[in-house]
Amino acid sequence: MKVVIIGIGLIGGSFARDIKRLHPKAKIYGRDVNPAHEDEARVLGLIDETAGGRELSEADMVIVSVPVDALLVELPGILDAVGEQTVVMDAGSTKSLVCKVVENHPKRRNFLACHPIAGTEYSGPSAALDGLYEGKTQIICEVEKTAFKLQERAHDLFRDLGMRIRYMNPESHDKHIAYVSHLSHISSFMLGKTVIEMERNERDIFDMAGSGFESTVRLAKSSPAMWTPIFRQNKGNVLEILDAYIGNLEAFRDKLSNDDFNGIYQEMDNTNKIREILKGIPLNNKVK
Numbered sequence: 067m068k069v070v071i072i073g074i075g076l077i078g079g080s081f082a083r084d085i086k087r088l089h090p091k092a093k094i095y096g097r098d099v100n101p102a103h104e105d106e107a108r109v110l111g112l113i114d115e116t117a118g119g120r121e122l123s124e125a126d127m128v129i130v131s132v133p134v135d136a137l138l139v140e141l142p143g144i145l146d147a148v149g150e151q152t153v154v155m156d157a158g159s160t161k162s163l164v165c166k167v168v169e170n171h172p173k174r175r176n177f178l179a180c181h182p183i184a185g186t187e188y189s190g191p192s193a194a195l196d197g198l199y200e201g202k203t204q205i206i207c208e209v210e211k212t213a214f215k216l217q218e219r220a221h222d223l224f225r226d227l228g229m230r231i232r233y234m235n236p237e238s239h240d241k242h243i244a245y246v247s248h249l250s251h252i253s254s255f256m257l258g259k260t261v262i263e264m265e266r267n268e269r270d271i272f273d274m275a276g277s278g279f280e281s282t283v284r285l286a287k288s289s290p291a292m293w294t295p296i297f298r299q300n301k302g303n304v305l306e307i308l309d310a311y312i313g314n315l316e317a318f319r320d321k322l323s324n325d326d327f328n329g330i331y332q333e334m335d336n337t338n339k340i341r342e343i344l345k346g347i348p349l350n351n352k353v354k
C-alpha cells in the first residue's frame with residue numbers, strides 16, 4: 067500500500083503511526099510546507115520519504131491534513147495530480163467550503179470528505195500519537211459523491227483503526243461542530259485570557275490552578291494557525307452559538323448580582339444533565 071500524507075502534524079502523523087503498525091509493508095510518503103516538519107517526521111519514522119508528483123499519481127490513499135484555509139487552496143491541485151484509483155481524504159474541522167471547492171472537480175469521485183473527532187491541543191509531527199483514532203468517530207460528508215470502491219478502501223482503514231462512522235451533510239456538520247467543539251475552544255481561550263489579565267502573578271496561576279482550571283483551559287494551548295481559519299469558515303454558526311453562550315453568561319451574572327442563589331443552584335443542577343449525556347451516569351448518582 068502506498069500512502070501520501072500532506073501536512074504531517076498531529077492528525078497526519080497519527081494516521082501515519084497507526085497505518086505503519088497495521089500495515090508494516092506500507093510505504094508512507096509525506097509532504098509538508100514546513101521543511102523542519104518534514105525532517106522531523108522522517109526522523110520520528112512517521113514517513114519513509116518525501117512525496118513528489120510521482121508518489122501522488124501512484125498512491126492508493128492520500129490524507130490531506132493541513133489547516134482548513136490551506137485545504138481549500140491545495141485540494142483541487144492534489145486531485146489533479148492523483149491517479150484514477152487513488153482515494154483522497156481530508157481531516158478538516160469544517161466541511162461546507164471544502165465540499166464546495168471540489169464539487170465540480172473532474173475527480174470529485176476520488177475525494178472523501180472526513181473529519182476525525184480526535185485530537186489534542188498540541189501540533190506538529192512530535193504531537194502525533196499511537197492509537198489516537200481508536201474508539202473515536204469519523205464524520206463523513208457527501209459519501210454518495212465518492213466512488214464506491216474508494217469509499218470501501220477508506221472504510222477498511224477506519225474499521226482497522228477502531229473508528230465509528232457517522233454520516234452527515236456538510237451544513238449539519240458545521241452547525242453541530244460549532245456547538246460542541248468550536249465554542250469550547252473560544253470559551254477556553256477567553257477563560258485563559260481573562261485569568262492572565264486579572265491574575266498578573268503567573269506563579270499564583272501555576273500554584274493555585276487546580277485541575278478545574280487546568281482542564282477547562284487546556285484547549286487554550288491550541289494552535290491559532292489552525293483555529294483562525296476554522297472560525298473564519300464557520301463564522302455564521304460560531305456567532306449563533308457564541309451569542310447564546312454570552313446570553314447564558316449574562317444571565318448567570320445577573321443572578322449572582324441579584325443574590326438569586328436558588329436560580330444559580332437550579333442552573334447548575336439542570337446542567338448536571340451533561341453527566342448523563344456524556345458518560346451515561348444516571349442522574350440519581352449525583353452528589354449534591
Ligand code: NAP
Pocket residue numbers: 072073074075076077078097098099100103131132133134136137140157158159160181182183184185186187188189190191193289291292296
Ligand atoms: P498541525 O499539527 O499543525 O499539522 C498541520 C501541518 O500541515 C503542519 O506541519 C503545517 O505546517 C502543515 N501545512 C500547513 N499548510 C500546508 C500546506 N499548504 N501544504 C502542506 N503542509 C501544510 O495540525 P493538525 O492538528 O494535524 O490539523 C490538521 C487538520 O486536521 C486541520 O484541518 C484541522 O482542522 C483538522 N483537525 C484537527 C484536530 C485537532 O485536534 N488538532 C482534530 C480533528 C481535525 P506549519 O505548522 O508550518 O504551518
